[in-house]
Amino acid sequence: MKRHLILLTLALLTLSACHTSHQAQQAGTQQHYSLRTVSPCRIEVTSALDSRPLQAACDFLRPYQAGVDSLQRPYIGRSAQFMTPGRPESLLSNWVADALVAEAEQLGYKADLGLCNVGGLRSAMPQDTVRRGDIIAISPFENFFTILEMQGSDMLRLMQNIAAVHGEGVSHNLRLVITKDGRVQSATIAGQPIDPERTYTIATLDYLADGNDKMTALKDSRQRTVTEVPVRDVLMNHLRRLDAAGQMAEAAIEGRIVEVE
Numbered sequence: 001m002k003r004h005l006i007l008l009t010l011a012l013l014t015l016s017a018c019h020t021s022h023q024a025q026q027a028g029t030q031q032h033y034s035l036r037t038v039s040p041c042r043i044e045v046t047s048a049l050d051s052r053p054l055q056a057a058c059d060f061l062r063p064y065q066a067g068v069d070s071l072q073r074p075y076i077g078r079s080a081q082f083m084t085p086g087r088p089e090s091l092l093s094n095w096v097a098d099a100l101v102a103e104a105e106q107l108g109y110k111a112d113l114g115l116c117n118v119g120g121l122r123s124a125m126p127q128d129t130v131r132r133g134d135i136i137a138i139s140p141f142e143n144f145f146t147i148l149e150m151q152g153s154d155m156l157r158l159m160q161n162i163a164a165v166h167g168e169g170v171s172h173n174l175r176l177v178i179t180k181d182g183r184v185q186s187a188t189i190a191g192q193p194i195d196p197e198r199t200y201t202i203a204t205l206d207y208l209a210d211g212n213d214k215m216t217a218l219k220d221s222r223q224r225t226v227t228e229v230p231v232r233d234v235l236m237n238h239l240r241r242l243d244a245a246g247q248m249a250e251a252a253i254e255g256r257i258v259e260v261e
Contacts, residue, residue: 071132071133072131072132072133072136073131073132073133074131074132075129075130075131076130076131076132076134076135076236076239076240076243077130077239077240077242077243077248077249078128078129078130078243078248078249079125079126079127079128079130079248079249079250080127080248080249080250081125081127081250081251082124082125082126082127083095083124083125083249083251084124084125085118085121085124085169086118087118087165087166087167087168087257088166088167088178088257088258088259089167089170089253089254089255089256089257089258090118090169090253091125091251091252091253092121092124092125092138092169092251093116093118093121093168093169093170094169094170094171094172094251094252094253094254094256095125095249095250095251096114096116096121096138096139096169096235097114097115097116097169097170097171097172098114098171098172098251099114099234099235099238099239100114100115100116100145100171100203100204100231100234101113101114101171101203102238102241103145103203103234103237103238104147104201104203106237107147107227109147109201109203110201111147111171111201111202111203112173112189112190112200112201112202113155113170113171113173113174113189113200113201113202113203114169114170114171114202114203114204115158115168115169115170115171115202115203115204115208115215116168116169116204116205116208116231117168117169117205117207117208117212117213117215118167118168118169119213120139120141120143120205120207120213121138121139121169122137122138122139122140123137123138124138125138125249130239130249132236135232135235135236135239136232138232138235139230139231139232139235140232141207141231142230143205143206143207143230143231144205144206144226144227144228144229144230144231145203145205145226145227145229145230145231145233145234146203146204146205146206146208146209146224146225146226146227147201147202147203147204147224147225147227148201148202148204148209148218148221148223148224148225149199149200149201149202149221149222149223149224150199150200150201150202150217150218150220150221150222151196151197151198151199151200151220151222152194152195152196152197152198152199152200153196153197154217154220154221155189155194155200155217156184156187156194156196157216157217157220158215158217158218159176159184159187159194160183160184160217161214161215161216161217162176162178162215162257163176163178163179163182163183163184164182164214165182165213165214166178166182166259167257167259168213168215168257170256170257171203171256172254172256173189173190174187174188174189174256174257175187175188175191175255175256175258176256176257176258177257177258177260178257178258178259178260179259179260179261180259180260180261185260199222202218202221204218205231206226209221209224209226
C-alpha cells in the first residue's frame with residue numbers, strides 16, 4: 001500500500017511538473033509575438049466564395065429570394081465607371097460627397113462642403129446599370145441626411161480631423177493638402193482660405209454630426225438639421241435625377257485631398 005502511495009505521489013509530481021513546464025513554455029512562446037500591423041480589406045460576398053453551395057441551404061432560402069429580388073432589382077440609373085471607396089481620395093467617396101451637396105440644394109441649402117466617411121461606404125458602384133440593391137450595398141446603415149452650420153474656426157478643426165484619418169469623402173470645392181503624419185498643410189473652400197469668423201454649411205450624415213469616426217469637430221456645429229431621409233435614399237434620388245436628365249454617375253480624382261511628405 002505504501003509503495004502504491006509513493007508511486008501515485010511521484011506520478012502526480014511528474015504531471016504537475018510537466019504542466020508547469022508546458023505553461024512556462026507557452027508563456028515564453030507568447031512573449032515572442034506581437035501585433036505589428038492590421039490591414040483591413042473588403043470581401044464581396046458573392047457566388048465566387050462558394051462554387052458548390054449546400055443544396056439544403058439553397059432550398060431553404062429559395063422562398064425568400066423572390067421578395068429580396070423585388071426590393072433590390074429596380075433600376076435606379078447608370079454609372080459611367082466602376083467606383084470604389086478609399087483614402088485620401090477616391091471615385092466613390094467623391095461622387096457621394098458631391099451627391100450630398102446636390103441634394104442639399106434640392107432642400108434649399110447651399111452647402112459649402114459635402115462630407116461622408118469612407119468607412120461607411122461598404123461596397124462599390126458598378127459600371128453601367130445601377131440597381132437599388134447596389135446603392136443599399138454602398139450605404140447599408142440607417143444614417144440620415146443632415147445639414148450643419150459651423151463656425152470657420154471649427155471648420156479648421158474639422159480639416160485636422162480629416163487629416164488625422166488620412167482623408168474622408170469631400171465635395172469638389174474643397175482642396176486639402178495633408179502630411180503623411182496626419183497634419184493639415186493647407187485648406188481652401190471654393191478657392192479661398194477658411195475664414196475662422198465665417199459660418200459654413202455642411203451636407204453630411206447624422207452619424208458624423210455626432211462626432212463619430214473621429215470627426216469630433218462636427219459636434220460643435222452651431223445649428224443641426226437632421227432630415228428624415230436616409231443617406232441611401234439621397235444617393236438614389238440624385239442618381240434618378242441624373243438619369244432623368246440623360247446623365248450617368250461619374251467622378252474623377254481631382255486633388256481634393258492630397259497627401260504629401
